[in-house]
Amino acid sequence: MRRPLSPVYSPTVQRLEGLAKLTGRERYVDDLPLEGFLWGATVRSPAPRGRITAIHFDPAIDWSQFTIVDSRDVPGPNTIALIESDQPVLASGYVRHVHEAIVLLAHPDRTALRRAAAAVQIDVAPEPAVTDFRVAPRPDQIQYGDDNVLKHLQISKGDVERALAAAPIVVEGVYETGAQEHVYLEPQGMIAALEGDVLVVRGSMQCPYYILKALRHALGRDEGRVRVIQTPTGGGFGGKEEYPSTIALHAALLTLKSGKPVKIVYDRGEDMAATTKRHPSLVRHRTGVTPDGRLLAQDIEVVMDGGAYVTLSPVVLSRGIIHAAGPYACDHVRIDGRAMFTNAVPFGAFRGFGAPQTHFANERHMDRVAARLGLDPAELRRRNLLRDEESTATGQVIRDGTDRRAVLEHALTLADYDNKRAAHARDNVSSAVTRRGIGIATFHHGAGFTGSGEVMLASRLDVAGLADGSIEIRSANIEMGQGTLTVFTALAAQRLGLDPAHVRIAEADTARVPNSGPTVASRTAMVVGRLVERACDDLRRRLDMDEATGDALRRALRDWHEKHPGAELVGQAKYEPPPGVVWDDVRYRGDAYGTFGWGAYVAEVEVDLRTYETRVIDFVAVQEVGTVLHEVLARGQVQGGVAQAIGWALLEDCRWKDGAMVNAQLTNYLIPTSDDLPRIRVAFLETPYAYGAQGAKGLGELPMDGPAPAIVNAVAAATGADPCVIPLTPERLMMISDFGMRIAASKGQDSTP
Amino acid sequence: MTGNSAIHNPQSTISITFTLNGSPISVEIDAADRLLDTLRYRLGLTGTKEGCGEGECGACTVYLDGLPVNSCLVPAYQVRGRRVETVESLPPARLDPLLTHGATQCGACTPGVAMTSCWIIDHPDLLATHSVRELLAGNLCRCTGYDGILDGISAAMQSRP
Numbered sequence: 001m002r003r004p005l006s007p008v009y010s011p012t013v014q015r016l017e018g019l020a021k022l023t024g025r026e027r028y029v030d031d032l033p034l035e036g037f038l039w040g041a042t043v044r045s046p047a048p049r050g051r052i053t054a055i056h057f058d059p060a061i062d063w064s065q066f067t068i069v070d071s072r073d074v075p076g077p078n079t080i081a082l083i084e085s086d087q088p089v090l091a092s093g094y095v096r097h098v099h100e101a102i103v104l105l106a107h108p109d110r111t112a113l114r115r116a117a118a119a120v121q122i123d124v125a126p127e128p129a130v131t132d133f134r135v136a137p138r139p140d141q142i143q144y145g146d147d148n149v150l151k152h153l154q155i156s157k158g159d160v161e162r163a164l165a166a167a168p169i170v171v172e173g174v175y176e177t178g179a180q181e182h183v184y185l186e187p188q189g190m191i192a193a194l195e196g197d198v199l200v201v202r203g204s205m206q207c208p209y210y211i212l213k214a215l216r217h218a219l220g221r222d223e224g225r226v227r228v229i230q231t232p233t234g235g236g237f238g239g240k241e242e243y244p245s246t247i248a249l250h251a252a253l254l255t256l257k258s259g260k261p262v263k264i265v266y267d268r269g270e271d272m273a274a275t276t277k278r279h280p281s282l283v284r285h286r287t288g289v290t291p292d293g294r295l296l297a298q299d300i301e302v303v304m305d306g307g308a309y310v311t312l313s314p315v316v317l318s319r320g321i322i323h324a325a326g327p328y329a330c331d332h333v334r335i336d337g338r339a340m341f342t343n344a345v346p347f348g349a350f351r352g353f354g355a356p357q358t359h360f361a362n363e364r365h366m367d368r369v370a371a372r373l374g375l376d377p378a379e380l381r382r383r384n385l386l387r388d389e390e391s392t393a394t395g396q397v398i399r400d401g402t403d404r405r406a407v408l409e410h411a412l413t414l415a416d417y418d419n420k421r422a423a424h425a426r427d428n429v430s431s432a433v434t435r436r437g438i439g440i441a442t443f444h445h446g447a448g449f450t451g452s453g454e455v456m457l458a459s460r461l462d463v464a465g466l467a468d469g470s471i472e473i474r475s476a477n478i479e480m481g482q483g484t485l486t487v488f489t490a491l492a493a494q495r496l497g498l499d500p501a502h503v504r505i506a507e508a509d510t511a512r513v514p515n516s517g518p519t520v521a522s523r524t525a526m527v528v529g530r531l532v533e534r535a536c537d538d539l540r541r542r543l544d545m546d547e548a549t550g551d552a553l554r555r556a557l558r559d560w561h562e563k564h565p566g567a568e569l570v571g572q573a574k575y576e577p578p579p580g581v582v583w584d585d586v587r588y589r590g591d592a593y594g595t596f597g598w599g600a601y602v603a604e605v606e607v608d609l610r611t612y613e614t615r616v617i618d619f620v621a622v623q624e625v626g627t628v629l630h631e632v633l634a635r636g637q638v639q640g641g642v643a644q645a646i647g648w649a650l651l652e653d654c655r656w657k658d659g660a661m662v663n664a665q666l667t668n669y670l671i672p673t674s675d676d677l678p679r680i681r682v683a684f685l686e687t688p689y690a691y692g693a694q695g696a697k698g699l700g701e702l703p704m705d706g707p708a709p710a711i712v713n714a715v716a717a718a719t720g721a722d723p724c725v726i727p728l729t730p731e732r733l734m735m736i737s738d739f740g741m742r743i744a745a746s747k748g749q750d751s752t753p
Numbered sequence: 754m755t756g757n758s759a760i761h762n763p764q765s766t767i768s769i770t771f772t773l774n775g776s777p778i779s780v781e782i783d784a785a786d787r788l789l790d791t792l793r794y795r796l797g798l799t800g801t802k803e804g805c806g807e808g809e810c811g812a813c814t815v816y817l818d819g820l821p822v823n824s825c826l827v828p829a830y831q832v833r834g835r836r837v838e839t840v841e842s843l844p845p846a847r848l849d850p851l852l853t854h855g856a857t858q859c860g861a862c863t864p865g866v867a868m869t870s871c872w873i874i875d876h877p878d879l880l881a882t883h884s885v886r887e888l889l890a891g892n893l894c895r896c897t898g899y900d901g902i903l904d905g906i907s908a909a910m911q912s913r914p
Contacts, residue, residue, distance in 0.1 A: 017860070673890040
């Protein structure tokens, strides 16, 4: 099934900007040379909800040296344009979460600025806040609609009530996942400056056109007077999807008021406390099943914590519920999803976008179903994985020619699953202090925007033929470590038979590149990469040389420019949906995605019975993602995603007070180090997808979906405990173990953490 | 640019001399400046990154008298008369095994990872008492899962004469 890689994609084509990064020459936003500028800082709400009654500026400071901005300085509507316009650029009289931005300051000296920011005191008359999304709000806590529900979505297939009533066995479960901080290693940052009449904003971002839209909206500037340029971005993972619009607006407001360039770079503490995180979730399952393990009905309720503004919660919820029933065939499915308003810092985009939460619940639940039936968890999945011509929860008929059972079997073989299960059963009895277990998860991830999303994005991309015989790809899709520059270059080089040295990629500058959409949703290589190929074809068509490659093409480009001095030769491509993809956005029925990636992950863990620490000692990640475009980059995506998900499963515990993170530092919010991880063993199965670049499907998010349930299933197998909440820290595991239960009983407490 | 501060503390500026990437250098600093800020903002050596500012992530790793340290935790005045080497001192050819094996993705942790990796490669005797995973644990990376870095270090160590 593994195809040999074509020469262009062999690992000898190195990451293009890799050496610049290794030698420290790559310049991120805080590395750019900048003269005569001011540093910007943000003064934030101390309270989760209430009316701002006073803002005190300490008279010991000479405020005439500072540029000071508040909501009255926002020239247009005081809202950050996204799905709903409910989030203010700067709070005006009222706050809805701790750390909400209220006042901006700028000053040439960063130390003086920090002292000044600490010397602004905000008084808030507190009102009743909502801090637990799982509990129904009291009337005095209602702040959105008449029930605090930011979004309610439902999926219905067949007749769940009747099927559950008739099912011989029904298994129930409740699962919870915590928030997760992105911890991109480069904190958020933006520089705003006026160049003539044009406001230019540069910074770390995934979506230049989102920021352009937000600037135009709140500043009331037309497109010709605003320009957004991405700087090399040190990690995003979704954290630089929507949030950078806020910092861009803040820097822009300070620049417009002071007339000077302004740089805002968050330190780690501010970044962790004030920016978005993965949505916490609670998922309830009720599953009807036959004694031999056929799924008869899945009744699923999904609740997510949206935080204090709508931001992207409706679409995170959407992707979450669409994946909630897993990659299984079941005739009767009902999924009810709600995203709840709380007075917390808004939760936002994070790799996987709602699907890791619902996959955790579903895959953990599958193991509980298997335990009830006395079946091997692998066998339960074998019996239910989708076959071609069967349909998902939304009624999407799968006919992609991939073999989902082969993905599972390959993973089981690589992990030596059967032998290890037997060995653990034998050895755990005799080990005094450790227990080992092995767990699996099978899952899927829809590639690209959900439903009609890609059609509505209407992405465009240009490939210019230049006078020196090289080409330039003009795209708004950015490099944040995942390999966009390398993959786009390789795709164009291969398409046109060019040496990669003759392919350039334009800076993602909204004044120069068309809107090829945001760099999110595992869409860049698959969807936008396909636009690169088609724009290359269009470039040749404009030369009347449909087949030209290599030197012939380079000669033709030079000749064209000699005949048309100063003119531009641009091949263009616009998104076209794959044929036959039909989605009903009202009834939530039909083809939710053009295609899915499929995964089967196996985790082996060792639990220390003295400390309740869980160590992942082996990890196998097998996935079917269409054609692998670059083996080193693709493997890196999987290993990095698995590592991030291991952190979410076991370590990364956001602690809250009044809807704000109190452990907002890397000293006590722990992400995995090299010493916390095993080697992550990666294998790909490749069935090319006809409508992705070179047959590629989306890859970046899939690896976030499988590890948490595989690990927690392994912990359950090792210990006999039944953990349903992550992160499964040692403290949580202890409290649900026999030992913890005894402590809880002696204190008369509920043992649930 | 940052920290210099005629405004908040005019008396605190001092001059220090130290050896930076093999050459002597004198620089005016604020007494409270971190070595990280001196390198980045006074001397323009922006290869050294700030990831956390509290010694957890290792993105700001430099060598002080030949030993890797977090430059965010070193007061600049303490390097007076000492030897500091930054990522800018690493010969690019040494980094090739890291590049080939996928040791860098977003690049924000990478200069620190490159410094620690080269230090491990230069001190193979450490492996008698420590694993590479343990030695690398002071450098957080959120992109790679570390396998690409470990493979790069391993390849570099095998190709050493």
